[in-house]
Amino acid sequence: MRRSIAAVLFDKDGTLFDFGATWDGWGMRVIEDLSGGDPEHARDLALTVRYDLAAARFLPDSPVIAGTNREVADCLLRALPGWTAARVEKRLVAHAAAAPLVEAVALVPFLALLSARDLDLGVMTNDDEALARAHLGEVGVVNMFDFIAGADSGFGAKPSPAPLLAFCRAVGVAPAQAVMVGDSTHDLKAGRAAGMLCVGVLTGVAGRETLAPLADAVLPDVGHLPDWLDGRI
Incomplete structure (x- = not known):
């Protein structure tokens, strides 16, 4: 008989990677790029994605925090007449591929600790799957997960439960045996x-x-998760 908790599914950005340290600078670079250096245009773009230019950070209600790349592109289009969503999304992904990743905790030993407890591990992000795999590979943990999916993987995007249920099916556990770990209300x-x-x-x-x-x-x-699990497994 399996334990009461047998699997853990993580969000990526803001959960495995510190959101502000990784993505606030990315936001500034995206705005500078798309505005062509025009201060007024930069302000318009920042307003559409709820980015504080003075503080160089995303505001708590920013659609970027939990949105898909296409959703973010659609927001930015309001300040980019003549552009297409596909063109904006391509720029977003290009900047994201070069983002300096800051792990929330040292991920290799953290995930090894969870694996040693015979937990099935997964990642579900509203980012694209290929970019998620690239980011996880960059810090040496992509092969430590049993399941990795993005908003484009065919299961849908959070806050829909469909991709989470896909994880449970993939690793063979009932949803009640799994934990979703995330930093947003979408998660x-x-x-x-x-x-x-x-x-x-x-x-x-x-x-x-x-x-x-x-x-x-x-x-x-997430570094505090093993202690929390100790009281439940």
């Missing part, structure tokens, strides 16, 4: 709808007060 709403346990982490933009109503626990970062 936790998807987890709740899928019937999974939900853990929020504070390495994204959302605060404890935002995540707590949707979570079984809110932790400072």
Whole structure:
């Protein structure tokens, strides 16, 4: 008989990677690129994606935090007359491929610790799957996951529970035996709808007060997950 918790599914950005340290600079580079250096155009672009140019960071209600690349591109199009969503999305992905990744915790030893507990591990991100695999490969952990999916993988995107249920099917566990770990309400709403346990982490933009109503626990970062699991497995 399997244990009460047999699998853990992680969001990527804001969960495995610190959101601000990794993506705030990316946001500035995207805006500078798409605006062509024009300050007024940069302000318009920043407004569409809720980016604070003075503080060089995304605001908590930014659609970038949990949105797909296409959703972000569609937002930016409001300030890019004559562009297509595909053209904007291509620029977003190109900048993302060069983003300096900052791990929320040292991921290799952290994931090895979870694997040693015989937990099935997965990643579900609203980013593209190829980019997710590239990022995870860059820090040497892509082969430590049993399942990796993005918004373009054919399962849908969060907050739909469909990709989370696809993970459960892929690793052969019931949703009640799985934990969804994420930094946004999209992650936790998807987890709740899928019937999974939900853990929020504070390495994204959302605060404890935002995540707590949707979570079984809110932790400072994923490094605290093993201690939380100890009381449940």
